[in-house]
Amino acid sequence: MAIQLGLSDIGTRESRLGSITGYIGDLKELSEQSACGTLRGCARCFSQSSSCLSGCALSQLSGIRDIAVVHHGPSGCSTTGTQSYRVTKQVAAKRGIVNHAVYIGTDMDENDTIFGAGEKLAEIVRTTYERYHPKAIFVSSSCASGVIGEDIESIVDDLRQEIDVPIAAVHCEGFKSRIWATGFDLSDHAVLTSIVKPPKQKRNTINFKNFYESARPEIIKIFAEFGVEPVFLYANATVEELSHLSEALATVCICGTLGNYLGNGLEQQYGVPYIRTINPLGITGFETWLRAIGTTIGKTKEVERYIARERAIYLPRIEALKQELKGIRCVIGMGPGYTFEVSRVLQELGMEVVWGAAWHYDRQYDDGNVPPAMKYLLENNPNFKVSVADQQNFEVLNILNKYKPDLYLSRHPGSTVWAIKQGFPALFVADEYMIFGYKGTLDFAHTVLDTIKNRSFERNLAEHVKLPYTDWWYQQPIGKFLEKA
Ligand code: SF4
Structure with missing residues (x-):
């Protein structure tokens, strides 16, 4: 459905995109049901608090x-x-x-x-x-x-x-x-x-939707090689900068869940191309994203030159670490954008995703298509178990107890801490640029190894913490409180 910029309010993700907060199954089922329009979410007869x-x-x-x-x-x-x-x-x-x-x-x-x-x-x-x-x-x-x-x-x-x-x-x-x-x-x-005004002239800029712009200097440097400037949104952007978003060469984002509405809105209203690829996390994501930018702004040669140079620096070092990462079993609990992007990166690095818990799931984005990260996984990667839960930690702890992974990864501290109390090494993927590009992927691989090699903190904490969950709960099926809506 087209974005209605003539109205002051918008439909919810549930009504516009068919998004859900309750599901249990696997990636293949979820993706296939999304693509053919048969996906139906579940309701919970018991639910912990969530966010506003x-x-x-x-x-x-x-x-x-x-x-x-x-x-x-x-x-x-x-x-x-x-x-x-x-x-x-x-x-x-x-x-x-x-x-x-x-x-x-x-x-x-x-x-x-x-x-x-x-x-x-x-x-x-x-x-x-x-x-x-x-x-x-x-x-x-x-x-x-x-x-x-x-x-x-x-x-x-x-x-x-x-x-x-x-x-x-x-x-x-x-x-x-x-x-x-x-x-x-x-x-x-x-x-x-x-705030956004109709375009008067084209600018040499790319709108970059992100959260906290921590990779700002690095991205400015990369984009300079292609002769363009990023405009980071919205953290610390000026109203003047926002008024010119319609004059950019393209819109990109660090996370489809975050950038989908703005990207599609600018494309629909002002013809600013929205780069709809998998996001720049991991090697495949980064290169796919860069190449799409290069094609859109007519800089494919510059992009290929950059990729070849940086590959030579980082790929041998990343390949060397894959031997140590091979077979590490992971559970993920994140927003849907990052759950399916990070799953791809973990598998790319040789790790095994045993469960992906997405805090919600968008059946489609505002352009009417299945989110690219999900489509890519379905076409290229091994299947894995998936649930959709709006950060229902009691379900996450049940999953962790049953699957006993080597590592839990979450983008929310309120979830990561529970895994640590349960005794599992956990990685708080707080910074949206933690796995960005070649260097980010290399640093991330090191961080995973650091996290799982020394487990004394989690062991000690688990020994001294009494969790509110009983053996009864851990024996229950993971989807116990889910009911077909
Ligand atoms: S913070 Fe609570 S009461 Fe306030 S708008 Fe959000 S859900 Fe409603």
Whole structure:
């Protein structure tokens, strides 16, 4: 379904993409059912807590330089604001810049939820504008303002007459989707509809959707060899940079789950090509991605020259490590983008993926096709067991106990720590660039070996921790609480 940039709100991933949060089976079944449109998710009759989509939406937006987020909800919802600290303070300081973005909560109380707080919200937006002079303002809803039907859209429409910077309503009521990645789409929709302007001239830039830009210097250097500049989004990007996204040569991303909506939106609305390949993790991913960029921007010779030079440096060293990595049995628990990208890299390095637990699964992306990482695995790699669970750690611990892997890999500390307490070596793949390119793949291989060679920390911790799970739970089938929806 085409992206509807004429509307202020968007459908959830469940309704737009057929995304699911409950499944158990294997990669082949999941992929084949996705491709032919028969995939149906399961519901859980028991579920642990999960995350709110406003975390993804507002942490993305609040990283944009010198903007304001006004989150219309009770004070508890504003804990999302703490996530922006890493980008606006730590990542910005690392780059040597200052980001004056502010995150304001409207602190709705009982009276507000009975009588409404539209006037209070408008006044807070005005005060925010006068006090902080932001370059753009994003006004977000929450469960509470959503339940009472606060008309944020009309309030924002009225404020546009008074405020001369872009201002957008962001409809991120936590209850509207079980899939927190819907928040990424909401942030992209707000940027596309309120900040991006129609193109006036083509620029020598490539839009690069990522999280924390830790490989920024390396990527600037690589792209310079092809005569183009990356524009990193959204952490510490300026509103001015965002307004020109439609003039770029192409859009790429570090993770399809993160970049899909913006990439497809820019392509659909302004004809900016979106590079839809597997992502640049591992050797195959990196080279496939680079070659697609080269073809799109007409720089295939430069890309091949770069690949040949870097292969000569890194491939012998990576090959040498494969002997030690061979046969290491891994369980993965990550968002769907990284679960299926990292699975490919582990298998490429000679390791065995015994189970992949994706926090949700997108049956398709906004272009109507199966995610490339999944398609690639199905066509090229060995099958493995797969589950879909919105970070339900009780299921992860059951999987780990049954399969007893050599290593658990997760991109979420709240999951990794449980594996360690259970006594399994675990790798927190925190940085999105941890397996980026040749050097990242080599470093990652070393990190895996370091993690599994010295197991005393996990052993000691497991001996001194009493977990809340009983033998009864470990004996239950992994999908015990899943029911066909
Ligand atoms: S918007 Fe809803 S789910 Fe999200 S933090 Fe607030 S109350 Fe919780």
